[in-house]
Amino acid sequence: MTDRIKRTTVRDALRSDHEMEEILIKGWIRTRRDSKTFSFLEINDGSCLKNLQVIVDEGIADRAIMENVATGAAVSVIGRLIPSQGKNQTWEVTAKNLELIGKCAPSYPLQKKGHSVEFLREIAHLRPRTNLFGCVFRIRSRLAQAVHQFFQQRDFFYIHTPIITAGDCEGAGELFKVTTLDPVANKSRIEEQSYHKDFFGKPTFLTVSGQLEAEVFATSLSNVYTFGPTFRAENSNTSRHASEFWMIEPEMAFYDLQDNMDLAEAFIKELIRQVLTTCEEDLSLLGKFVDRGLQDRLNFVLERPFTRIRHSEAVTLLKSANQSFEFPVEEGLNLQSEHERWLTEKHFKCPVTIYNYPSKIKPFYMRRNDDGQTTAAMDVLVPGIGEIIGGSQREERLDYLLENMTTHGLKEEDYDWYLDLRRYGSVPHSGFGLGFERMLMFVTGITNIRDVIPFVRTPGNAEF
RNA sequence: UCCAGAGUAGCUCAAUGGUAGAGCAAGCGACUGUUAAUCGCUAGGUUGUAGGUUCAAGUCCUACCUCUGGAGCCA
Known part of the structure; x- marks a missing residue:
């Protein structure tokens, strides 16, 4: 029937x-x-x-x-x-x-009344049946859709960069090793020897970024973006870090840092606009039970231009701030969380784009500015979360790039294909990475990254 | 990884070193166009784990485990 x-x-x-x-x-x-x-x-x-x-x-x-x-x-x-x-x-x-x-066994753990998000995290296979997580994951789907919509409308091409990569990109950060070797059986061998017998015949890892590969396609299809899983084996235990997360990395030929910052701002605003207009009902629940000022804050961010300041200006502001910080503020030093929070939450009270960072705290692929002291890097900070975007204009000049690699202790032969992009028709280009879950936290008001990923991976936790 | 806090009923939490309790959920019943329904009754516990101090430990001490918040790393 x-x-x-x-x-x-x-x-x-x-x-x-x-x-x-x-x-x-x-x-x-x-x-x-x-x-x-x-x-x-x-x-x-x-x-x-x-x-x-x-x-x-x-x-x-x-x-x-x-x-x-x-x-x-x-x-x-x-x-x-x-x-x-x-x-x-x-x-x-x-x-x-x-x-x-x-039928449903009486041991069903979900009750009519409110549960703590901490408890629901332990039953991640049942939590999408709650009002709160239903809202979060419907919005997550819409937000992913909005990412594609934004880029496709601007004629960007979606590139699938590899998840398994060879070589440890820029030697920074902990990587997950990908191997078919049995670590117990091979414990007596020298690592180099073992790699010859490994599946790919060399050390391989889960990707920490698709950027270098995206640059290949930016220098051929002009405007491209990636959107996929990213893996960091860092022992980070915070409400903003996960071992597996999704990242969006646009990469644009002929874009300088200004163009890059413009795109980043337009991108964040369009994502907010999409969620505001298509997820009204779900947002209303979040606005009621999670973050009282949610919709107002999103509208506020949408209407105002982001504040843009040079790193050196940020340092000057922080030094003259009527506030004592735990960590020192110095030109040439990276900003601490407390400094970023002060700028975006206390002083400007809106998203802040900081650019032209000191060269020595930034990676080798970022473009050196003419002053010789700073690089064309930029971070977008948002209230409540901190860094949501990190990006830069890339170093397109072969000689400067080689120099950067030397100072970072990188071997030329490991980046041969990357350097070819500078040998054959090199052009200025730029890009950035947006943490998808951090963006989702921002639009939902959820304060822990574990609650915006269906099945979270963090150090010591790979359940479900 | 570092700093701080917390682990007691299915959940959220009480309990001066002296017999382990409530609300909600669950089960049974009553009542009702109800909507976080209401009312009554019942059941539910090796107090995170392992040691130690004490006549006596949920409570004090040590180690470990897990979780939470903050820091670093970053997206």
């Missing part, structure tokens, strides 16, 4: 502009309230935040079935969609037929 009618999602049912004599709804029961001769079921199928209220009169389903129609169970309902007599919904369904698809 149920096979002949097309299933309607809860979202479509609640958006209906007319009564429906017969509707088929499938989903999970969020809660049940019993009256003397009938029951109220709240059904959610994840298609939207809201539940659909179903009225089941006595006798519609067997007593044995009704006993199992409880919180968490999966059901199928055929009934009439009619205007609701109740207060909290416009439409409701009076059931003509109720089937139990999958």
Whole structure:
């Protein structure tokens, strides 16, 4: 019987502009309230935040079935969609037929009332069934879509850079080693010897960035972007770091640092605009229970230009700040979290783009400025999260690049193909990396990165 | 990895070194076009782990584990 009618999602049912004599709804029961001769079921199928209220009169389903129609169970309902007599919904369904698809054991850990995000993290396989995580992951999907939309509208090409890479890019940061060798069986061997027998015949790692590969395509297709998983084996235990995360890395030929900063700002604003206009309902829940000022803050960021200051100006501001910092502020030193927070949260109270960083604290591929002291690097900082974008104009001049590699202790032969880009028709180009989860944290108000990734990987944790 | 804090019922939390408690959830019942429904009853515990101090440890000490917040690394 149920096979002949097309299933309607809860979202479509609640958006209906007319009564429906017969509707088929499938989903999970969020809660049940019993009256003397009938029951109220709240059904959610994840298609939207809201539940659909179903009225089941006595006798519609067997007593044995009704006993199992409880919180968490999966059901199928055929009934009439009619205007609701109740207060909290416009439409409701009076059931003509109720089937139990999958019953729910009484040990089901999700209750009607609020759970802490810490507890829900332990049951990551069930947490998308909560209002909060349903909202987060619907928004995550929209945000990913918005990323592609932004670049595709600007004729950028989406490049799939490798996840397994050879060689440890710029020697910085801890990498995950990829190997088919058994570390126990080979423990007595010298590492170099073992690599000859390894799958790729050389050391390989999970990617920490697709940037160098993206540069290949920027110097051929002009405007490109990557959007994929990224891996860092750093022992970072903070609310803003994960071992596996998603990063977006646009790379543009003929862009200088100014162009790069302009694009970064337009990108962040467009992502916010998309979420504001397409995720209104989900945002409203987050605005109510997670971050009271969420929508106001997003609108505020959208309307104002980001503040842009040179690193040296930031240092001057911080030095004259009427605030004592734990760490010293010095020209030539990197800014600490507390300094970034002061700039973006206390002083400017908006996103801040800092550029022209001291050369010695930046990697080899960034372009040297004419002053000889700074590089054409830029970071975008946002209130509450800190660094959300890091980028630069790349060093397109072969001789300077080689010089940088020497000072960073890198071997020329390891970057031969990268250097070829400078040998054969080199052009100025720029790019940046945006942490997808950090952006999602910013638009949802969620303060821990573990709560915006479906299945988080952090040091010591690879569950599910 | 470093600093700080916390681990007690399924969840959120109480408990001067002296018999382990509540709210919610669950189970049973009553009531009701209800909507975080309401009311009554029932059950639920090796107090993170291992040692130690003490007549007596959830409570004090040591080590370890896990989680949370902050720092560093960064996106």
